[in-house]
Amino acid sequence: MTDQRKVKGGKPSAISRKIDWFESDCTLRGRNVPVLSDFSHKEVAMNGTRDIMVVPGEWHIRYQYAAGKVGTEFFRRLRDDAKIMATKCPKCDLVMLPPRGYCERCFVPAEEWVEVKDTGTIEACTIVTEQFEGLPKPPYAIAYVVLDGASTAMINFVSGVDLSDVREAAKILGIGRRVRVAFNKEREGKITDFHYELA
Numbered sequence: 001m002t003d004q005r006k007v008k009g010g011k012p013s014a015i016s017r018k019i020d021w022f023e024s025d026c027t028l029r030g031r032n033v034p035v036l037s038d039f040s041h042k043e044v045a046m047n048g049t050r051d052i053m054v055v056p057g058e059w060h061i062r063y064q065y066a067a068g069k070v071g072t073e074f075f076r077r078l079r080d081d082a083k084i085m086a087t088k089c090p091k092c093d094l095v096m097l098p099p100r101g102y103c104e105r106c107f108v109p110a111e112e113w114v115e116v117k118d119t120g121t122i123e124a125c126t127i128v129t130e131q132f133e134g135l136p137k138p139p140y141a142i143a144y145v146v147l148d149g150a151s152t153a154m155i156n157f158v159s160g161v162d163l164s165d166v167r168e169a170a171k172i173l174g175i176g177r178r179v180r181v182a183f184n185k186e187r188e189g190k191i192t193d194f195h196y197e198l199a
């Protein structure tokens, strides 16, 4: 294990512990771990060429899932009241968005609902320039935003930014940029009932 995988104070992070476990497990089994590059080399050796075949495929999947008690309340308030509601942990005061039924830190039920503000700060952002099935025509921007009053970030589309020059747009959509929530007039109880705009 290299020092780079350690967090401050020399304690191994969760990721480094996983890597340690993975490495020790593989060592114990006494065999090399196949990695992606190994498979690529084998493929090249077998074919005697670097031309790897690409096989077209199609998946068409429509499905429904139960939003659960917490998800249902979140989407209902979004649709009926144009409000973004989070759940709050009674023990550590973590305000979770999207809301969760249990605190991810304390493992206690989080039954108190709190409304968060419609303004927030970008924590991470990306501009998508490739077409993905079922998603809008690119380019479009998506961002994780910590809304004021929440402890955690929620992802959604960002509109109102000129994306014709991706590098310039990326400068505008940087971490720390303030945004506000814009609700659709007609809401259906879906996460796309709102999006972010630059504040």
Ligand SMILES: [Zn+2]
Residues within 6 Å of the ligand: 089, 090, 091, 092, 093, 094, 103, 104, 105, 106, 107
């Ligand atoms: Zn908690």
